[in-house]
Amino acid sequence: MVTTLTLQQVDFYEPDNFWIGPRAADLVHLGAKFTPCMRKDRRIHDSIAKDRRKERTTACCIRNDRSGCVQTSRDKCSEVISTWRKWNVSQPGPPRWVADPSAVGSDRSVTQRRLSGSVCGQDPRYCEEPASVFPYEWPDDITRWPVCRRPQWSRKAPDAHMSCEVVGRPCCIGVYGECHITTRDYCDFVRGFFHEEAALCSQVSCLNDVCGMIPFHNPEVPDQFYRLWTSLFLHAGIFHLTITVIVQLFVMRDLEKLAGPVRTAIIYISSGVAGNLASAIFVPYRAEVGPAGSQFGLLACLFVEVIHCWQMLKRPSSAFLKLVAVAVALFTIGLLPWVDNYAHLFGFIFGFLLAYALLPFVSFGSYDRTTKVVLICLCLVVAVALFLGLVVLFYVHPIYECSFCHYFNCLPITRAPFYFLLDLDSGDATLLTLALRCGRRGGGGRLAQRVFLSSRFAHMLAIHFLLAMRYGVTLLPFGSWMAIRPFTPGCAISRLQKTCYDRFKYYFQFSPFF
Incomplete structure (x- = not known):
């Protein structure tokens, strides 16, 4: 079951541990050496900040038959069977009191209407702890809202985003702090960390879930140097x-x-x-x-x-x-x-x-x-x-850019790339992390890519052979389309690799990660 309230076949690939032992994510949770858990990583932090900027533009998508609701962006909310409840200037949200420095006397506050939201299953008016009261009102930015510990939730509430059944909650997936609003079934299938208590990804710390051990002193700054x-x-x-x-x-x-x-x-x-x-x-x-x-x-x-x-x-x-x-x-x-x-x-x-x-x-x-x-x-x-x-x-x-460092640790001795990374991320469908290298003509290093897999097999298989014969690039033949996005840690893209990228962007739906 996914957030569209339909049953879908979902693929999830996870590399085997040839040492015959636990998964990489389990080893990280037990105390493996993993830099993102030991210091604040600029790339991962920028990626999380980018996701939060996107989350500010989301709102509650409510099915017209009241079968459920989920927090999502406008383009992912069907206009036919759902209603996207976004607070804006024409349809503002509930009022909030803010300080007025120009006022004199005891009444030094004014009323403003909220424009950030709505949020499925959460509203400042329906939360007793922490209560949104002046001067400790929740800000007009849903990414800064706290987790409501004592909600006043009721199916008879007049606001649709509070009376609907929330089918998607934050799920931390992979080991790089990724968070998606999804169902518990999907989160359990991809072995993520499901947060039933939260309504937004900004309310959870996925790196804390991944790293385990002693929680970070500051949730935004990993500090597990031990x-x-x-x-x-x-x-x-x-x-x-x-x-x-x-x-x-x-x-x-x-x-x-x-x-x-x-x-x-x-x-x-x-x-x-x-x-x-x-x-x-x-x-x-x-x-x-x-x-x-x-x-x-x-x-x-x-x-x-x-x-x-x-x-x-x-x-x-x-x-x-x-x-x-x-x-x-x-x-x-x-x-x-x-x-x-x-x-x-x-x-x-x-x-x-x-x-x-x-x-x-x-x-x-x-x-x-x-x-x-x-x-x-x-x-x-x-x-x-x-x-x-x-x-x-x-x-x-810290060293973030080193085009030759990986050669000392893993020498590319084959033309066709097959070196799978230890860690795997997973998003709305199957996200497979692998290293791709433009061979034959390319020389140069590897281009770490993230491949987003979908359905329909035949068309992708034809393009797979075309790339393999012409440019020495091997792609896994799954799906009729794939969005190739630079992997979070990132590598420098050579001129030939950019040529491969530009040449075949007509066939693929490209969505750069940065």
Whole structure:
């Protein structure tokens, strides 16, 4: 059941977790590293602000047969079977008292009529808590209305928007703060967060629902910085946990015997936190869990051990080259999808610096000892400076535009794009998040797009083959039309990609997201 009070077939695609574990949205809710939950993201905040500006123009759409009503815009309210009740100058809403600075005496207020609204199931005149009384009246802006905790709702109310049955409520969908007015059936189907108590999307905080854990101190400013270490103890699935157990059993156990539990814990946690912080900077819109940075910090400890014992080993260069080969192989694996190379790199760097400073060493003479003490102090200073630099990049000067950063984390090795992102948004129909790349002629990077799927299969299938043969662009063959909109995190659009966009806009109904 959808807000049109009809039964419709709805598709919902969700990528499988090949680690055999929870969904990405569930991992975010449990404490995964996810930048939008840790700081105020400009792109997501601008998108939410844009949705609120659109919500100011909505009103209550009431079915003429009084079978239900829903808050929507004018173009989505059928003029044949419904009535769109919008307050305006010719048909104003209820009065409100506002302060009159020019008045003298006890009566310093004047009456004005409301123009923002109406809202299905909510009205300042029908709410006891919080009551709309002067000087605490609700503003003439529905996006600033509070949630009514004690409504005076009645089917016999003279106002149609208060006596109708509200069939749509705010539903938070996806992991980027999206909100849609929809039915509970649809919201449950797409695994969203349904808000029965609210009437407008501006009355809910979808990021709070997605992030979970401790609520934000300010609902508009995410502040869950502690995800940098909580994500170290979460795993994406059974296979992921198995890899961690193997590393800890065969590497970390011997290292703990050598250096002790305190030093090992400092290296393990610090490397993981630093790796997660770097990952949150360069790959902000992917949920990540697991001690990837910590494990590479342990690998760095092996390098430090070889350096410390260089004069005591029979073939030190051979041992060092073996470790280099292992590190190169692991970094190469990190170029594949779902593996975070930024956490690997910075976890390795911090692990090396801290291991050189904390692991016990053998000195050969006073000069060698003095040199190593100086290097220990230098490593500690560099580690602190590097961490502070990452903090500045994360909070003070965040990186929003980086056309080449994704190549270090996921190298595009195929012509036809198939790299699906971890997270999925869903709107009025199926919203599938995927990465598209103009191949063959294109060179250049990926263009993250959002594909809006509808019905009728044949026409879209023909256009799919046309694009694939002519431009090397692959689109999923669902529906007779699709609106291609740049994905919220955004990427730079190359000249060829813009050519693809312009060339086929005759066939598609394009609606740019920004």
